[in-house]
Amino acid sequence: MSLVKSISKTKTRKEHPRMRRYLDSLKYAKYVIFHPFDGFWDLVHEKRGTLGAAHTFLAAFLLTYVMKLMYTSFQFNGAPIHYINVYERIASLLLPFLVLCIANWALSTLFDGKGRFKDIYMAMCYALVPYVIIQIPLILLSNILTFDEGSFYNVLDVISLVWCAFLAFVGLMEVHDYGPGKTIVFIIATIFGALVILFLLLVFFSLLSDAFGFFVSIYREIVFRLS
Amino acid sequence: MTVKKTKRLMAFMCVLILMPMSLANAAEDGAHSTYTYNYDYWEDIRESPDAxxxxxxxxxxxxxxxxxxxxxxxxxxxxxxxxxxxxxxxxxxxxxxxxxxxxxxxxxxxxxxxPDDLREEFLKDTDLMLAENGRRYRDEAGNLYLKPAANSSAELGPMILTPExxxxxxxxxxxxxxxxxxxxxxxxxxxxxxxxxxxxxxxxxxxxxxxxxxxxxxxxxxxxxxxxxxxxxxxxxxxxxxxxxxxxxxxxxxxxxxxxxxxxxxxxxxxxxxxxxxxxxxxxxxxxxxxxxxxxxxxxxxxxxxxxxxxxxxxxxxxxxxxxxxxxxxxxxxxxxxxxxxxxxxxxxxxxxxxxxxxxxxxxxxxxxxxxxxxxxxxxxxxxxxxxxxxxxxxxxxxxxxxxxxxxxxxxxxxxxxxxxxxxxxxxxxxxxxxxxxxxxxxxTEYGNLIYQASEEYLDGQYDQSAETWQEVMKYNPNYTLAIIGIGRSEMREAAELSTTQERIAKYADAMEHFKNAHDRENYGRAFRYYRKEWVEQNIWWIVLIVAALLVVPVIKRSVQKIKWEVAAYESRQVHK
Missing domain, CATH: 2.120.10.30 (TolB, C-terminal domain)
Structure with a gap:
């Protein structure tokens, strides 16, 4: 038996340890989505996840979203394909995602949440995995199904979203070591926090442009006086 | 700028502003336009010929x-x-x-x-109440104001009768x-x-x-x-x-x-x-x-x-x-x-x-x-x-x-x-x-009549004639959704009567294209169902082959692996002997 093992071991290619860790953390997503309570705890507290994998999942999620818009059969696709701006669509998902992560981090730090920003970001990215693994086959399926058979498509579509939402919920719970009630409260608080961040950003940029305009007008005045 | 120049410029601008108005007002045949339009799938206005x-x-x-x-x-x-x-x-x-x-x-x-008989009935019914509460009186001009009793069987209601x-x-x-x-x-x-x-x-x-x-x-x-x-x-x-x-x-x-x-x-x-x-x-x-x-x-x-x-x-x-x-x-x-x-x-x-x-x-x-x-x-x-x-x-x-x-x-x-x-x-x-x-x-107009004609022909079951009429409508207005759907429908029917699978697939694809342009999902689904059926029938051998390959390949792979291991184990046993 040991012989067989030694043979198979010699066959695996030599891998860089970091690469190896990255691949392992990618594979770990399978465990996380099917065993979220255990999975998310180990993901953060046992260092089973990597930031690289998290970035990969986020990128895959955004790519899937765009592919869904572009390649879903016309029967199930309400998107105005000739008006779509891909970058705008990506930004309209990515920015809220990041702002919500920041808001959650900012609030949970104040109320003894265990998670660091890195942990929250990682958990949220891992929670997006079901979307990718359901939506990509769904794009193919949409090109085989007819309009009357659309219920199959719609059910899977809803499942992918519900699964993601559930994972995000469990993820936050495990990362911060909160109970379910507290997590719900913090999810609501996070949404308000995100709105506050957006408001502050707006104020900041409008003040910045005013300040900038002020210096520009001083410069123009000086140039005008001198010439 | 001189006064003359300004005046000329203003006149020119007036012409510029008024020109589209006057142009829009008169249609090509000189008749008065009625500014006909329709809304497309995106709820944008699409101008159309006058109906x-x-x-x-x-x-x-x-x-x-x-x-x-x-x-x-x-x-x-x-x-x-x-x-x-x-x-x-x-x-x-x-x-x-x-x-x-x-x-x-x-x-x-x-x-x-x-009529006299009705008037008699009316007067008879109201006459009894005259004294009590004035259900009937005559004004200076001689008009008779009539109001029947509440329990009157004849539902005649109040009425003003002139002397005539x-x-x-x-x-x-x-x-x-x-x-x-x-x-x-x-x-x-x-x-x-x-x-x-x-x-x-x-x-x-x-x-x-x-x-x-x-x-x-x-x-x-x-x-x-x-x-x-x-x-x-x-x-x-x-x-x-x-x-x-x-x-x-x-x-x-x-x-x-x-x-x-x-x-x-x-x-x-x-x-x-x-x-x-x-x-x-x-x-x-x-x-x-x-x-x-x-x-x-x-x-x-x-x-x-x-x-x-x-x-x-x-x-x-x-x-x-x-x-x-x-x-x-x-x-x-x-x-x-x-x-x-x-x-x-x-x-x-x-x-x-x-x-x-x-x-x-x-x-x-x-x-x-x-x-x-x-x-x-x-x-x-x-x-x-x-x-x-x-x-x-x-x-x-x-x-x-x-x-x-x-x-x-x-x-x-x-x-x-x-x-x-x-x-x-x-x-x-x-x-x-x-x-x-x-x-x-x-x-x-001709355009409006064609739309009516095509719709009525379709409702009458004259599908082929209807499709021809829709083609005529398309000449006037290529953006007309009903016409596009009408043509798609007729193509779907035509396809069923074609002899070869190849032709049928092509015709269904045409129909699907038309329905897609008209954003008609249900009809697209119908055409696609036939298209899918024809396509599967045509490519059935490929599909069987691919499915078989998907099933067989892992089995073969596993047995090859097994043989390799056995060979390697045998060889190492030979070495250690």
Missing amino acids: YRVAAVIRSSDLDLGGTDLSAPQSLFALDDKLYIADRGNNRIVELTRKGQDFICTRIIDHAVV GITNLNTPNDMAVVVMKDEDGTETRYMWIADTNNNRVLKIDITGDEPVFVRQFVKPTDATFDQNQAFLPNKIVVDSSGRVFVQATNINKGLVKFESDATFTGFIGANQVVYNLWDYIWKTFFTTKEQRSQQASFVPTEYQNIYIDKNGFIYATNISFSEYDLLYDNAKPIRRLNAVGTDILIKNDHYPPIGDLKWVEQSTDHGPSKFYDITVLDNDMYMAIDRTRGRIFGYDPQGIMLWAFGMSGVSSDGSFNRAVSIEHMGYDLLVLDELDCSVTVFTP
Whole structure:
């Protein structure tokens, strides 16, 4: 038996340890989505996840979203394909995602949440995995199904979203070591926090442009006086 | 810049500004354009060729109306070649007869003669009460004011009789005419008049020269009818058996329904109460009882106008709703009521039939379309006239918008100041303007006729002919959704009859392409189902092969692995020996 093992071991290619860790953390997503309570705890507290994998999942999620818009059969696709701006669509998902992560981090730090920003970001990215693994086959399926058979498509579509939402919920719970009630409260608080961040950003940029305009007008005045 | 230069520039700019207007006003053939358009899938306006053109404008002064012009006319009713106008301001009904595009006044109805026997019955019934409470008195002019006893069996209602034994009209708002046949084949022409300020619907016999009083439909004595309210019939429709449906002012329980013998049989089609959640919360929790009693309560609204189609369905329009109600189709500005008053209007387009989907918010005529009247053609297409922007909206029986045209305000043919009524004679549309006291006659253009023809051919089951006609429509307007769908449908049918799989697949693909262009998902799904079937049949061997490969490859792979291991184990055993 040991012989067989030694043979198979010699066959695996030599891998860089970091690469190896990255691949392992990618594979770990399978465990996380099917065993979220255990999975998310180990993901953060046992260092089973990597930031690289998290970035990969986020990128895959955004790519899937765009592919869904572009390649879903016309029967199930309400998107105005000739008006779509891909970058705008990506930004309209990515920015809220990041702002919500920041808001959650900012609030949970104040109320003894265990998670660091890195942990929250990682958990949220891992929670997006079901979307990718359901939506990509769904794009193919949409090109085989007819309009009357659309219920199959719609059910899977809803499942992918519900699964993601559930994972995000469990993820936050495990990362911060909160109970379910507290997590719900913090999810609501996070949404308000995100709105506050957006408001502050707006104020900041409008003040910045005013300040900038002020210096520009001083410069123009000086140039005008001198010439 | 010199003065001359400035002047020249200004003149040039004037030309620039006016040029598109003058160009737009005259269509290619020199006729007056009606600014026809439609909405596409993205709810954007698509201009289209004119479906209707103004054929004639009948002005009150052009008609020989016995010396008095029309005054605030309210309603039109067309039957065969006769057109009736409710001339409210002059308390009369004007009958016009159409000869080609000319209309001549053939009759003026402003009274009805009460036959002697009816008058006797009436007087007999009221005579008894004379002394007690003055149910009957005579004014200085000799008019007899009659009011029957409350327990009177003859539902004659109150009436003013002149010394000559006739009864006059008082602000007639609407009328309806039905020709009824006896068993022996004699035709009788009956007219019902919404005689508003006489609080009655008057039924008269207009077969002969002298209009004869037949019956009047008065305020029901039923408990469901609020006895404190005056009965003010505003709009009426009459079905082929003589049942009368009345839209009465201040009655919000729906249409008042009378049997042909004037018995009241209830209300039908009450408008649902429309309110939004915020109003409800505010009124329930944040207002005191005193405040609430001062505010308007949630009450259903009245219909604006009604029309009865040839199958006996009542089309009703509703104008009292807010823009917000249109959002989730709570407003239902057009309804089709069945015998029990349920709305059964078919809405198969991406948006319900609500008129304009977009308007310029800053303009003077902003806001949703308000349909003041509706008419249903014999092919079940319906046209509604909007007062907000003076436009006529046409929809097919499936609720798909055919076209919109017309405008308001401008004093040119085909525009309205205050359109109050729309009627049809065949395919021609007639629109009555209350302020201009004129009737505008629209006749369909070649393009409009083709659309009608194609739709009717399709409904008749002449699918191939219909597709050809749609091809003709496409030549006029390549963006016309109905035409694209029509062609797609015919391609789908053609494909089934083709001999080779290859051709069938190609034809179904064409059909799918057309449905995709028209954003018709259901028909696309239908075509795709056939396409998929043909495709699978054609490629069945490939599919079997791929599935087999997917099943077999892992098995082979595993057994190869096993052999390799065994070989390696054998070799190492040899080495260690």
